[in-house]
Structure formats: C-alpha cells, structure tokens
Amino acid sequence: MLSLRYLIRKLQGASHLLPALRFVWKGSPRWTLAHVTLIFIQGLLPIALLYLTKLIIDIVTSSIALPDKTLLFQRLLVLLGLMGAVTVIAAILAALAELVNSAQTQQVTDYMQGIVHAKSLEIDLEYYENPDYHNSLQRAQQEAFYRPNQILEHLIQLGQTMITLVLMVGLLVALHWGIAGILFAASVPSILVRLKYASILHAWQRRRTEMQRQGEYLSWLLTGDWFAKELRLFDLGNLFSQRFQRIRKQLYQETLQIGTQRAIANVLAQSLSALLLFSAYSFVVYQAFQGQLQIGDLVLYHAALQQGQAALKGLLGSLSALYEDNLFLSNLYEFLELQPKIAAPLHPKPLPRPMRSGIVFDRVSFQYSNTPRWALKDVSLTIRPGEVIALVGENGSGKTTLIKLLCRLYEPTQGKITLDGVALEQYDLVDLRRQISVVFQDYVKYYFTAWENIWFGNIELPPGAETVMQAAKQSGADAVIQTLPQGYDTMLGKLFEQGEELSIGQWQKVALARAFLRQSQLVVLDEPTSAMDPKAEYEVFQQFRQLIQNQSAILISHRLSTVKMADRIYVVDRGTIVEQGTHTELMQLNGRYAHLFETQAQNYR
Known part of the structure; x- marks a missing residue:
C-alpha cells in the first residue's frame, strides 16, 4: 500500500486535471460522451469472454466421462454462439471506438489550438520580445494539443481497469488471499520507474526548451524562402546545417542517455514482476495437480492472474500517467496564465470623432524590460488635428518606439500621452487603434x-x-x-x-x-517609401496631402527630401528630441537637421 499512497500523494497536486477535462468537454462534448460509453462497454467484454471460456472448458471436460453428450453439446453450442457474438460485438465496438477517437481528437486539437491562438493575441507585444515567453509558448504548443484528450483517456482506462481488477481480485482471493498480494506487489516496480523518469524527462524538457528552439530556428533558416538568397550568396548553408546537427546530436545523446537508464530500470522491474507472477502461477498449477481445481478452474485462475496483473498494472499505470500528464500540462497552464498588462478600461470614455485639440506626449520616457537603456527620455510633442509631423533621426533613436506607445502596444514608463486632454488608457483599446493607420518599416x-x-x-x-x-x-x-x-x-x-x-x-x-x-484620424508611415525608387516616392508624396485629406499624419523617414512637406519636424537622438520646427526653421538653425539635409543633398549634386 506504500506505493499506492505514494501515487495518491503525487496526484494530490494534480490541479490541472479537472480544467483539462473541461477543455475536452467544451471542445467535443458529443464525441466525448460517445467515447466514454464505448470504452466502458469494451471494459466489460473481456470479463464476459473469460467466463464463457471457463464454462466451455468445464463442459468439454465433463463430457469425456458421459456416454450421452447431446444435452451438453446443445449447451456447448449456445456458449460458442454467445462467445462468437461477444467477439463480433468487440470487433464492431473497436472499429467504432477508433472512429470516435479520431473525430474527438481532431475537434479537441482544433479547440486547443484556438485557445493558444487567443492567448497569443491577448498578451502584450512585450512578451514577444522576451525569450522566456518563447520558451513558454514552445512548451505549451508541445503539450496543448494532445494532453487534455490523453487525460480523459487515462481516466476512462482507470475506471475500466478498476472494474476488471475488482472482479479478478475477487476470483483470486477465493483461491488464496496471498495471490492478490503477489499480484499487487508485481505491478509496483514498473510504476515507480515510470514516475521517476516522468519527472526526469519533464525537468530535462524545460531545461532544453531554448536549445530546441535554436534548432528549429536553424531549420527555418535552412528551409525558409526569406533566407534562400543570402544562404546561397554567402554560402551559409553548410555552416547552419552543421550547427543544427550539433544541437540535434546533443539533444539525441541526452534523450538516449535518459532512455537507456529508463530501459535498464524497466528490465530490472519487469524481471522482479515476472518472478513474483511465476510463483503465483506455480501455486495455481500445484493446486490443480493435487486435484483441488478442475481444468476449467485452472484456465480461469490462470487467466484471472494474467488479466488481474494487467488490470492492476493498468490501474497504477493510469495513475502514474495522470501524474505525468499533470507535470507536462503545467507547461500549458504556465502559458495560459500569462496576463496582458495593457487592457481596455472597464468604463471607457467615448473617443472623439473628430479630435479637437489633438494628441500630446507629455514628458514621456520609456524603457524596455530587458535592457537598462532608455529608449525614450523626456519626450514632449503635439500632433494637432490635420497636422503632418515628421520624425527624423538615426536608426535606434526611438522613433518607432514612440509610435508603439501611441498605439498602446506599450505603456510609457514615465509621463503620459493624451488625446484631447484624456489619457489614452481611458479609451477603449480597440476603438483607439481603429483611429490609427500604421505602416511599419517591417x-x-x-x-x-x-x-x-x-x-x-x-x-x-x-x-x-x-x-x-x-x-x-x-x-x-x-x-x-x-x-x-x-x-x-x-x-x-x-x-x-x-x-x-x-x-x-x-x-x-x-x-x-x-x-x-x-x-482613421491619424496615419503613421514608418519609412513608407524606403523600398521605392525616387520617382515612385515623389509621386506618392506629391499627392500625400490629398490622400490624408483632414487626417493627421506622422512620417518617419531617412530621406529628408520627403519630410520637407511636414508642418513640423522633430529630430530625435538617443531617445530625446533635440530639435523641432519647420524645414525652413531647422535649416536656418543650422544644427543637426541642417547638417543631415546638406549631407544627403550632396549626393544629388
């Protein structure tokens, strides 16, 4: 009973099993009900076949000494007919179970994919820039699509094997109570091995998630169309392929080591179990040899011993499998428990259409969570209704970060952003983003x-x-x-x-x-024409004022000739606005903007 208590204690922390069953039910209620019903019926059929076999053997052995076998033969035909019917029913149910299981698995898998997709859309952009998030997503994707169904399967098997076990143990106890004890003891070693290595494998998987992602990234580089040209031009294919092989070789060696240790432990456990079962079977044979059991009883007890051992092993196996499922489902729930930091207010204020005073950045600073560097520092600017502003600066100066804050993809670390004097977080998130059209550089x-x-x-x-x-x-x-x-x-x-x-x-x-x-009320173009030739760029910006009509606009561009049309230009350097004004005012200032403009203009002279 020590091992059973150990298993139960392990399962006391299985807090994820019930929610997983809810996932299964919501994903496929009808097929789940059909699946449970079929497996329950299938669990009763082996017992019926075993008992029919015992009756047939008893009739055959009894008929040997009787001169008139007519009555026994009629009973024999009836029993054979029943056995044939049960066999046919078992075959039909097996085919139906396969169909039901396939349909249910597909529906539950699709449902779980929907849940993972919904969570991915719900969480903030910040998570996508965090390696820990990608590790969590990787582990969730590995487990989410089959573990809930597997939990249901193991619980059904648990109930099914308990029915079989109770009946078989009842038969064996009638012969001798010690056989039931041997039966239990023979199943324990294998279960303990499984529990131990489930924990080892789970810990190894969490430890090696990032390495597995690195391997998948290299595989993506080697097969993706985005990288095909450079891989050939720079002859990177062999280099990346070798790195991929090194990662996969290390993962293979580590899993092989765990698998080898598990196999050795299983051999020892199975050998001990076989010796215990052999001693019990020897006792049954001895009882038959002494004439205390009939041939049918010998067959019955032998089969009961085998099926009882299989049922007990299945019972403990289901418990250990549920423990294993719970371990790995923690990966899914770790992902599903992620909560967005940016959310719509419970009682949002109506967003003005059109805006009257405009958008104001008031001493806004921002720092990404994974770096001590400030992406923006003490930024203040205004975008008035119908006004076109331009952001100019080197790569990494904070221009795109400013747009992300405006779209509430991030929240400012310090300061605030308002629209018509109301902080952006007081507006509905979806409604706010509908009022902003953005073309990012990527x-x-x-x-x-x-x-x-x-x-x-x-x-x-x-x-x-x-x-x-x-x-x-x-x-x-x-x-x-x-x-x-x-x-x-x-x-x-x-x-x-x-x-x-x-x-x-x-x-x-x-x-x-x-x-x-x-x-929308605001158009944001982040390097909108960087890939266009000068003629196409000129055509786009010539009609840009007409395109945006009464909309406000933010232009981000390295080509300073394209931002001359802006009502106001902000020069950003290392997250700070260092200059602002119209093109004419900035040229007269003869500062950073004028220097950049003159430098670019020389290339066209």
Missing part, C-alpha cells in the same frame, strides 16, 4: 490575394468594396496589381499554388494601400 506580407492584402486594412468593409481599389490607386499599387494574371484575385507570394511574388517596392505599395483604406 510591414507584413500576407500570402493571400491582392484584394485581401488591402482589405485587411479595414475588414469591416463588405466584400468587393470599391474603396479597396481606390486605396490601391492612391498608393500606386493598382498599376502593379493590374499586371498580375488574375488582377486583384491573384494570390501574392510563392508560398501557395499560383502565387505571384512582388518586388519589395511593390509590396510596400500594397502595404500603403492597406493604411489608406482605413478611415
């Missing part, structure tokens, strides 16, 4: 149709909306799309069949169209 290439790539800028528009084409014409994307084989219905990118790849500049025009489509 804009997304969506491998969908050209029409969808633009429509994603405002998915509230109905299919076929004319404004999609209008936005494409404004950004210059329409001329590109009209040359594609299926026009706006052409799949972009080479990831899927019949896809058409665009140049970087053409992709950028599509991303601009996506921003223009959104009927």
Whole structure:
C-alpha cells in the first residue's frame, strides 16, 4: 500500500486535471460522451469472454466421462454462439471506438489550438520580445494539443481497469488471499520507474526548451524562402546545417542517455514482476495437480492472474500517467496564465470623432524590460488635428518606439500621452487603434490575394468594396496589381499554388494601400517609401496631402527630401528630441537637421 499512497500523494497536486477535462468537454462534448460509453462497454467484454471460456472448458471436460453428450453439446453450442457474438460485438465496438477517437481528437486539437491562438493575441507585444515567453509558448504548443484528450483517456482506462481488477481480485482471493498480494506487489516496480523518469524527462524538457528552439530556428533558416538568397550568396548553408546537427546530436545523446537508464530500470522491474507472477502461477498449477481445481478452474485462475496483473498494472499505470500528464500540462497552464498588462478600461470614455485639440506626449520616457537603456527620455510633442509631423533621426533613436506607445502596444514608463486632454488608457483599446493607420518599416506580407492584402486594412468593409481599389490607386499599387494574371484575385507570394511574388517596392505599395483604406484620424508611415525608387516616392508624396485629406499624419523617414512637406519636424537622438520646427526653421538653425539635409543633398549634386 506504500506505493499506492505514494501515487495518491503525487496526484494530490494534480490541479490541472479537472480544467483539462473541461477543455475536452467544451471542445467535443458529443464525441466525448460517445467515447466514454464505448470504452466502458469494451471494459466489460473481456470479463464476459473469460467466463464463457471457463464454462466451455468445464463442459468439454465433463463430457469425456458421459456416454450421452447431446444435452451438453446443445449447451456447448449456445456458449460458442454467445462467445462468437461477444467477439463480433468487440470487433464492431473497436472499429467504432477508433472512429470516435479520431473525430474527438481532431475537434479537441482544433479547440486547443484556438485557445493558444487567443492567448497569443491577448498578451502584450512585450512578451514577444522576451525569450522566456518563447520558451513558454514552445512548451505549451508541445503539450496543448494532445494532453487534455490523453487525460480523459487515462481516466476512462482507470475506471475500466478498476472494474476488471475488482472482479479478478475477487476470483483470486477465493483461491488464496496471498495471490492478490503477489499480484499487487508485481505491478509496483514498473510504476515507480515510470514516475521517476516522468519527472526526469519533464525537468530535462524545460531545461532544453531554448536549445530546441535554436534548432528549429536553424531549420527555418535552412528551409525558409526569406533566407534562400543570402544562404546561397554567402554560402551559409553548410555552416547552419552543421550547427543544427550539433544541437540535434546533443539533444539525441541526452534523450538516449535518459532512455537507456529508463530501459535498464524497466528490465530490472519487469524481471522482479515476472518472478513474483511465476510463483503465483506455480501455486495455481500445484493446486490443480493435487486435484483441488478442475481444468476449467485452472484456465480461469490462470487467466484471472494474467488479466488481474494487467488490470492492476493498468490501474497504477493510469495513475502514474495522470501524474505525468499533470507535470507536462503545467507547461500549458504556465502559458495560459500569462496576463496582458495593457487592457481596455472597464468604463471607457467615448473617443472623439473628430479630435479637437489633438494628441500630446507629455514628458514621456520609456524603457524596455530587458535592457537598462532608455529608449525614450523626456519626450514632449503635439500632433494637432490635420497636422503632418515628421520624425527624423538615426536608426535606434526611438522613433518607432514612440509610435508603439501611441498605439498602446506599450505603456510609457514615465509621463503620459493624451488625446484631447484624456489619457489614452481611458479609451477603449480597440476603438483607439481603429483611429490609427500604421505602416511599419517591417510591414507584413500576407500570402493571400491582392484584394485581401488591402482589405485587411479595414475588414469591416463588405466584400468587393470599391474603396479597396481606390486605396490601391492612391498608393500606386493598382498599376502593379493590374499586371498580375488574375488582377486583384491573384494570390501574392510563392508560398501557395499560383502565387505571384512582388518586388519589395511593390509590396510596400500594397502595404500603403492597406493604411489608406482605413478611415482613421491619424496615419503613421514608418519609412513608407524606403523600398521605392525616387520617382515612385515623389509621386506618392506629391499627392500625400490629398490622400490624408483632414487626417493627421506622422512620417518617419531617412530621406529628408520627403519630410520637407511636414508642418513640423522633430529630430530625435538617443531617445530625446533635440530639435523641432519647420524645414525652413531647422535649416536656418543650422544644427543637426541642417547638417543631415546638406549631407544627403550632396549626393544629388
């Protein structure tokens, strides 16, 4: 009983099992009910077959000494018919169980993927820049999609084997109580081995999660289309492949070492179990040899001993499997317990349409959690309604960080940002972001149709909306799309069949169209034309004032010729605004902006 108490004590901390079962039920209630019912019925059939076998053997042995076997033969036929029926039913139920299990597994897997996706969308951008988050996500993805179903399976097996075990132990106790004790003792060593190595494997997996991610990253580099050109030009393929092989070799050697130790422990445990069962079986044979048992009883007790041992091993195995499931499910719950720091207020204030006084950064400072360096320090600026401002500065000066704060992807470490005098955190988060159209420098290439790539800028528009084409014409994307084989219905990118790849500049025009489509009060263009040729850039900015109409705009660009049109220019250096004014005022100031402008202008003289 020591090991059983040990198992129960281990399972007392299994706080994740019940929520996991709720996941299974919510993901597939009907198939789950069918699955449980089928497995319960299947658990009763082996007992029926065993008892029918015993009756058939008794009839056969009794008929040897009888001259008239007619009555016994009729009974024999009935029993054989029943055995055949039970066998056919077992086969039918096995086929049904396979179908039900397949359907249920698919539904639960899809449901769990939805939960992981929802959590990924809920948490803040900050998590994506934290290696610990990626480790947590990796472990959650490894366990989330099959562990809940596996827990249900183990609980069902637990109930099924308990029924079988009670009946088998009852039979064996009728012969001798000591056999039941031997039966239990024979199952303990293997279970203890499993418990020990479940903990070892779980600890190893958590320790090596980052190394596994490094291997997956190298595999992505070797197979992804984004890196194919550079890998060939710089001959990086062999280097990355060797690094991948080194990582996989180390992981293989460590898992092989754990597996070898587990195999040795299992051999010792199984050998001890076999010796104990052999002693019990020898006692049953001796009883039959002494004439105290009939042949049918010998077969019955032998089968009961085997099935009882299998049932007890299954019972303890299910308990240890539940302990193992609980260990690994902690990875999923560690991920699901992540909470966003940025959330919408319970009672948000209505967002003004249109804004009246504008957006104000009031002494805003910001520091990323994983670095002591300040990304922004004491920044103050104003964006008035209908005003176009430009942010100028070197890479890493904090320009994009400022936009992330404006979109509430992060919260300021110090200071505040207001819209019409109200702090941004008092507005509904979704409503606020709907009023801001952003094209980041690292804009997304969506491998969908050209029409969808633009429509994603405002998915509230109905299919076929004319404004999609209008936005494409404004950004210059329409001329590109009209040359594609299926026009706006052409799949972009080479990831899927019949896809058409665009140049970087053409992709950028599509991303601009996506921003223009959104009927927002503020347009933010982060290096919006960096991949365009000077002529295309000139055309975009010539009509930019008309494109944004009454909207405010923020331009971030290294090409200072494109920011001359801004109403006010802010020069950012190391997270601080060092100069501000119109193009003319800054040129007269003859400071950093004037120096940068003159340096660039020399390249065109």
